[in-house]
Amino acid sequence: MTPLGPYLEAREIFFYAATLAAVVLFIVGLKRLSSPATARMGNRYAAAGMLLAIGASVWETNAIGWWVILAGIVIGGAIGLFSALKVKMTAMPQMVALFNGAGGGAAALISTSEFFVAVFGRGSDALSLNLLVIVSLVVSAIIGAISFSGSIIAFLKLQEWMTGRPVTYKGQQAVNALLALVIVALALVIMATIGGVPWYWYVAMLVGALIFGVLFVLPIGGADMPVVISLLNSFTGVAVAITGFELNYQLLIVSGTLVGASGTLLTILMGKAMNRPLTNVLFGAFGSTGGMEPAGGASGGGPQNIRATSAEDVAVMLSYAQQVVVVPGYGMAVAQAQHSVRELADQLEKKGVTVKYAIHPVAGRMPGHMNVLLAEANVPYNQLYDMDDINPEFPRTDVALIIGANDVTNPAARNVPSSPIYGMPILDVDKASNVVVLKRSMRSGFAGIDNPLYEDPKTSMLFGDAKASVDGLVAAVKAL
Amino acid sequence: MTAITFIRDLFDLLLVFALAIFVGFEVISKVPTTLHTPLMSATNAIHGVVLVGSIFVVATVFGAHLNGALLTALAFAAVVLGTINVVGGFAVTERMLQMFKKKEPAKK
Numbered sequence: 001m002t003p004l005g006p007y008l009e010a011r012e013i014f015f016y017a018a019t020l021a022a023v024v025l026f027i028v029g030l031k032r033l034s035s036p037a038t039a040r041m042g043n044r045y046a047a048a049g050m051l052l053a054i055g056a057s058v059w060e061t062n063a064i065g066w067w068v069i070l071a072g073i074v075i076g077g078a079i080g081l082f083s084a085l086k087v088k089m090t091a092m093p094q095m096v097a098l099f100n101g102a103g104g105g106a107a108a109l110i111s112t113s114e115f116f117v118a119v120f121g122r123g124s125d126a127l128s129l130n131l132l133v134i135v136s137l138v139v140s141a142i143i144g145a146i147s148f149s150g151s152i153i154a155f156l157k158l159q160e161w162m163t164g165r166p167v168t169y170k171g172q173q174a175v176n177a178l179l180a181l182v183i184v185a186l187a188l189v190i191m192a193t194i195g196g197v198p199w200y201w202y203v204a205m206l207v208g209a210l211i212f213g214v215l216f217v218l219p220i221g222g223a224d225m226p227v228v229i230s231l232l233n234s235f236t237g238v239a240v241a242i243t244g245f246e247l248n249y250q251l252l253i254v255s256g257t258l259v260g261a262s263g264t265l266l267t268i269l270m271g272k273a274m275n276r277p278l279t280n281v282l283f284g285a286f287g288s289t290g291g292m293e294p295a296g297g298a299s300g301g302g303p304q305n306i307r308a309t310s311a312e313d314v315a316v317m318l319s320y321a322q323q324v325v326v327v328p329g330y331g332m333a334v335a336q337a338q339h340s341v342r343e344l345a346d347q348l349e350k351k352g353v354t355v356k357y358a359i360h361p362v363a364g365r366m367p368g369h370m371n372v373l374l375a376e377a378n379v380p381y382n383q384l385y386d387m388d389d390i391n392p393e394f395p396r397t398d399v400a401l402i403i404g405a406n407d408v409t410n411p412a413a414r415n416v417p418s419s420p421i422y423g424m425p426i427l428d429v430d431k432a433s434n435v436v437v438l439k440r441s442m443r444s445g446f447a448g449i450d451n452p453l454y455e456d457p458k459t460s461m462l463f464g465d466a467k468a469s470v471d472g473l474v475a476a477v478k479a480l
Numbered sequence: 481m482t483a484i485t486f487i488r489d490l491f492d493l494l495l496v497f498a499l500a501i502f503v504g505f506e507v508i509s510k511v512p513t514t515l516h517t518p519l520m521s522a523t524n525a526i527h528g529v530v531l532v533g534s535i536f537v538v539a540t541v542f543g544a545h546l547n548g549a550l551l552t553a554l555a556f557a558a559v560v561l562g563t564i565n566v567v568g569g570f571a572v573t574e575r576m577l578q579m580f581k582k583k584e585p586a587k588k
Binding site (some may be wrong): 026029034035036039042048062064069071073075080081083085091092093099100103105106110113114120121131132171236240241244251252257258261262265282353361366367378431462 | 486493496497500501502503505507508510511512515517518519520521522523524525526527529530531532533536537538539540542543544547548551554558559560561562563564565566567569570571572573575576578579588
């Protein structure tokens, strides 16, 4: 399967030049993606690199089996393009999870095909496996399969086709550990015999890995989904890199490793933002044990002293403020309220109020989720502030307007050591002079923890769908 | 394959692997939160390069005349999934980035 033949022809030179160009385009593209001004260019660089790499590989293989490739690209391209263009901006995170799962599945299928080529082609030297190939084949199959099934569970959770809560049962960790042991044992036997075992051993290992992916994501709650998607993204990267070892092709190694490394870094950054080590995210079953108890007994079974308010009252408060900080969360995303929020900000700015947006690193269901939604509503990105930049502003802020965010504003993270989110950095909204919370109901947040903020005397609650509430505010501000 | 070529191949690949790890860390180490989602989406699209592996596998299967129903179906599915990853990944990233526009703050 090595693309390098015994002699070098013009076609080989073209192929290697295209590979090199693709690698450079990927790296430069990624670099450009780290600044808002050049990000679009960066994405196009990477896409150009991809087109080059695909073209070169078809050329290199003499387009053998071209009708399978053509049919696959037409069908896969139609599915990918259709879903990418149709998906609502709010459903973006689960879409990325699905695309990621597709990549992991492809890596697993490549390994599986290679394995069966060796099985059916037994006796032919050219098709026999060696140690490097069998080791990378088995490892990329396992990681790819875990990423595939794990991404599907992440999709189902975010799409709310299944519960977003952690799914736990007694002895879960023992079951997972046992399954992992079985997979590793099968993998070692397959490697040690260079694939010389009956084919169903391999299939058993693959099915085990698929089940493991499901079990691995099930106990992780929605609050941690951003971290999980990022982790699965880097899993697929690693699977692709190892596929590169299997096929002896550097392009796959470099690109897969780039994604694996950057994805790991992103995962670690997110873990840091939540002040929780990765092991805790993966094995802590967040929100299932601690979340059921009232936070530190402070609220004694649910909030008691809640002050509900009206759109008119809030409109007055906002219009006469010097500075308003908007704190968006998942509630804004589900209600598609971003355009109304922008309109409200415009109205307030007309009255001379300074409006800023506070973006917690894990607000919504994905890092940067809020930024994307607000950008869709044409909010200039220099009005968006990261947590560290906005927190010193709260004491100078007249109104903190919280639109469908919950856990990221929970002061229990700061002062209730028994709370499951204790230690997680939060937005210090309770330091503002007034806090207005737009919320559907008194249901607790995705992490399942009570929020003592709602009982703060400075806090008033405006219940209802976020979009309806914000539209009400816009009308009330206009009427003043 | 002799032991010598095997080890030489392995180290060639490991060298590339090690360098790519550092480049991967370096290239995104200073990314603002604003771009986390598009960046994740773009890296997601880049690992769609696995499609190239799918194309090689189709070539292996057909080249070795092993294109029976099972292997043709497996290789075909690998191409479909790889393409979904590539096309969907880049398209969704492009859509996200279309929304980033630089504007003056609306302060008077």
